[in-house]
Amino acid sequence: MTTHEQGAAARVSPATGPTPAIVADDLSISYIEHGAGSRYEALSGATFEVGRGAILGIVGTAGSGKTALGRVLSGRGFEGRDSWPFISGGTLHVADLDLRRPSRGERRRITLDIGYLAQGSGDELRNDLTVAENIAEPILSRDRTFDKRKLGRAAALLIDAVDLELGMLGRFPFELSRGQRQRVALAAALIVEPSVLVVDEPAQGVDIIARPALFRLLERINAARQCTMVILSHDLATVQRLTNDVLVLDQGFVIARGTIDEVLSSSDHPYVQRMREAREFAQAPLPGLVDDEALQAVERVADGLFEDIDDDIEARLDAQRAEEQLARQRPEFARFQQGDTE
Numbered sequence: 411m412t413t414h415e416q417g418a419a420a421r422v423s424p425a426t427g428p429t430p431a432i433v434a435d436d437l438s439i440s441y442i443e444h445g446a447g448s449r450y451e452a453l454s455g456a457t458f459e460v461g462r463g464a465i466l467g468i469v470g471t472a473g474s475g476k477t478a479l480g481r482v483l484s485g486r487g488f489e490g491r492d493s494w495p496f497i498s499g500g501t502l503h504v505a506d507l508d509l510r511r512p513s514r515g516e517r518r519r520i521t522l523d524i525g526y527l528a529q530g531s532g533d534e535l536r537n538d539l540t541v542a543e544n545i546a547e548p549i550l551s552r553d554r555t556f557d558k559r560k561l562g563r564a565a566a567l568l569i570d571a572v573d574l575e576l577g578m579l580g581r582f583p584f585e586l587s588r589g590q591r592q593r594v595a596l597a598a599a600l601i602v603e604p605s606v607l608v609v610d611e612p613a614q615g616v617d618i619i620a621r622p623a624l625f626r627l628l629e630r631i632n633a634a635r636q637c638t639m640v641i642l643s644h645d646l647a648t649v650q651r652l653t654n655d656v657l658v659l660d661q662g663f664v665i666a667r668g669t670i671d672e673v674l675s676s677s678d679h680p681y682v683q684r685m686r687e688a689r690e691f692a693q694a695p696l697p698g699l700v701d702d703e704a705l706q707a708v709e710r711v712a713d714g715l716f717e718d719i720d721d722d723i724e725a726r727l728d729a730q731r732a733e734e735q736l737a738r739q740r741p742e743f744a745r746f747q748q749g750d751t752e
């Protein structure tokens with residue numbers, strides 16, 4: 411299949427509204443190779459759309475171009491970071507912003523309209539700020555005079571929503587585990603209520619017990635706010651937790667797009683074949699490994715393994731209660747709410 415045909419085959423629009431939230435047309439992404447000064451094309455001629463409020467999973471092996479695409483979709487390349495990928499061909503519109511040639515006004519809107527949770531975002535939190543201040547930072551960095559009471563409430567709600575103890579608001583990132591820091595980074599990405607959220611490897615660094623809560627949170631954000639999401643992962647099972655609509659990358663090309671079943675049944679590309687084999691293996695009942703009785707015991711345990719940790723999340727999201735509880739636990743949070751951040 412030629413690049414052009416691959417692009418055309420991938421043109422599927424599950425749009426739920428009139429204008430898709432993401433429109434990539436013959437998109438190519440390159441890096442400037444360190445030292446050499448020459449270009450390396452990490453993604454070539456990708457054409458796809460994502461409807462408003464939809465969730466797209468992007469899967470592919472290591473080096474297939476997921477991170478490059480995620481970074482470009484996030485629009486963060488304009489922050490002038492070294493070794494960041496850039497759009498070297500075609501066009502990309504995300505949340506109605508032209509990411510190839512954004513105007514000055516559009517550049518200002520990018521970090522408000524597009525949330526980005528990169529791999530290792532938690533490690534980039536500021537260690538000189540408390541968790542509450544880190545969560546509030548995307549707002550405070552734009553507007554120091556923002557209503558501190560509202561901000562305190564939003565930070566408390568978000569820390570609860572990412573399933574962390576309210577008491578953590580007064581702690582510093584270096585006092586938390588890596589998975590906890592990653593969830594704080596998610597809370598910070600959400601405080602500006604982006605209309606599009608790009609998440610690179612959501613399960614990475616988050617312990618297995620906390621993962622279901624994280625996936626439920628992403629689902630809730632998608633449903634409650636009609637937030638369009640792009641979930642990038644090397645693992646089909648991770649993506650499958652959130653969506654059935656996938657785009658498959660291999661060596662810098664889009665090789666398939668559609669529902670997981672469509673993709674697995676329609677393409678004879680070697681990577682898709684490997685995905686199919688992996689799926690069949692995961693569904694096999696471990697023949698010969700355990701007897702029937704043991705298998706039943708395993709299934710009983712397995713059924714409870716990913717059960718909702720807390721069905722009462724609505725109640726826990728009650729802002730008033732959260733605030734009161736936090737103010738009782740941490741007097742410094744009450745001071746933070748009153749605007750005293752010293």
Ligand SMILES: Nc1ncnc2c1ncn2[C@@H]1O[C@H](COP(=O)(O)OP(=O)(O)OP(=O)(O)O)[C@@H](O)[C@H]1O
Binds near residue numbers: 443444472475493644
């Ligand atoms: N800074 C860079 N300069 C030049 N080439 C790069 C740079 N970063 C990545 N690449 C190359 O671009 C290609 C795509 O890399 P990318 O990180 O997007 O892949 P990926 O699918 O996210 O892989 P992984 O799952 O391992 O993170 C790879 O061949 C990689 O070697």
